[in-house]
Amino acid sequence: MTNNRAVVYKGAGRVEVQDTPYPELVLRDGPGVPKSNVDRKCEHGVILKVITTNICGSDQHMVRGRTTAPEGLVLGHEITGEVIEVGRDVEFIKKGDVVSVPFNIACGRCVMCQTQKTHICTNVNPERPGAAYGYVDMGGWVGGQSEYVMVPYADFQLLVFPDRDLALEKIMDLTMLTDIFPTGFHGAYTAGVKMGSTVYIAGAGPVGLAAAHSSQLLGASAVIVGDLNAERLQQAKSFGCETVNLKEHDRLGEQIEQILGVPEVDAAVDAVGFEASGHGESGEQPAAVLNAIMDVTQAGGGLGIPGLYVTDDPGGVDEDAKTGSLKVRFGLGWAKAHTFATGQTPAMQYNRNLMKSILSGKAQIAKAVNAQLITLDEAPKGYEDFDKGAAKKFVIDPHGMVNS
Known part of the structure; x- marks a missing residue:
């Protein structure tokens, strides 16, 4: 054998x-x-x-x-x-x-x-x-x-x-x-990225980079990638993305406005998931990315969420996080009539x-x-x-x- x-x-x-x-x-x-x-x-x-x-x-x-x-x-x-x-x-x-x-x-x-x-x-x-x-x-x-x-x-x-x-x-x-390629593409596609779209990608790991490249293939006019890791942001820059270093800047909307002239994008992708960290030096905050992308996505925009969320997280920061219960500002997404796309690709x-x-x-x-x-x-x-x-x-x- x-x-x-x-x-x-x-x-x-x-x-x-x-x-x-x-x-x-x-x-x-x-x-x-x-x-x-x-x-x-x-x-x-x-x-x-x-x-x-x-x-x-x-x-x-x-x-x-x-x-x-x-x-x-x-x-x-x-x-x-x-x-x-x-x-x-x-x-x-x-x-x-x-x-x-x-x-x-x-x-x-x-x-x-x-x-x-x-x-x-x-x-x-x-x-x-x-x-x-x-x-x-x-x-x-x-x-x-x-x-x-x-x-x-x-x-x-x-x-x-x-x-x-x-x-x-x-x-x-x-x-x-x-x-990774279908997952990144799914994140961008379900967020509604199309010709001329502006899109924010949360996370410059491999899935985030795949979502960024997919957004380019779908015709986005501007792709902005945010992360805490400077080396990964440099990789995003290498194929034409704009970047925001969230370790240095905790006001994402202001950084987007400096790039686009407005503090919002047409669509956003969460390529981070449940091990998210807050912006700046604030440590792990499982709902940080979800709340951030709702904040910077325009009314009526789409949120693609290929980042992994789980029902059991033994290392969660609190008892709610350990069962996947996160403090998401869902009222904000509802008020802005956002479309959410979640789950495996x-x-x-x-x-x-x-x-x-x-x-x-x-x-x-x-x-x-x-x-x-x-x-x-x-x-x-x-x-x-x-x-x-x-x-x-x-x-x-x-x-x-x-x-x-």
């Missing part, structure tokens, strides 16, 4: 690369797997040899100990790979296909999937709608920061790249299709067209997020650097296929 090595969560602040079981076309018992999902047969699935798998900010929330993720969980929901085994019930996916895996696990059969709401599939997670690989409370499906991984419902889910050689040539861009709504934008050279997402290739053994250091605020998107290459 072929060996399999993977990045495993070992408790708050710790990940390790360990030997793990080679994947089967069945979901075995393991960390985070609900009893009702144990031994679930997946003859509709495939085994992938992982080409690239990325470290995500959502992974970092778990690694910091800010969720109820169990120790022993294999991490990783951003997966691109080569099909090396197909299940009995797979009809259209073939061995040798190079594919992108949407981070949402979806059956393709339920009402949600049939209406393109693959982020809240009702069949893949007995505990709640929606599932993902290697993530807390998401059905227990094994993560893909590994050498090999099983992907269920392959015919429905997998995005096959039409040209293997071109795909490998552009793999550093295409690896972003599994989550339905990646399949966007990934095919974003793939075309990459293959044509229109989208330069790897450059925008400053993608950096690392080995599987370097993943723990990647997590450490990312936690310190590195202005990079770490892409793991388990087999050395990208370097070759």
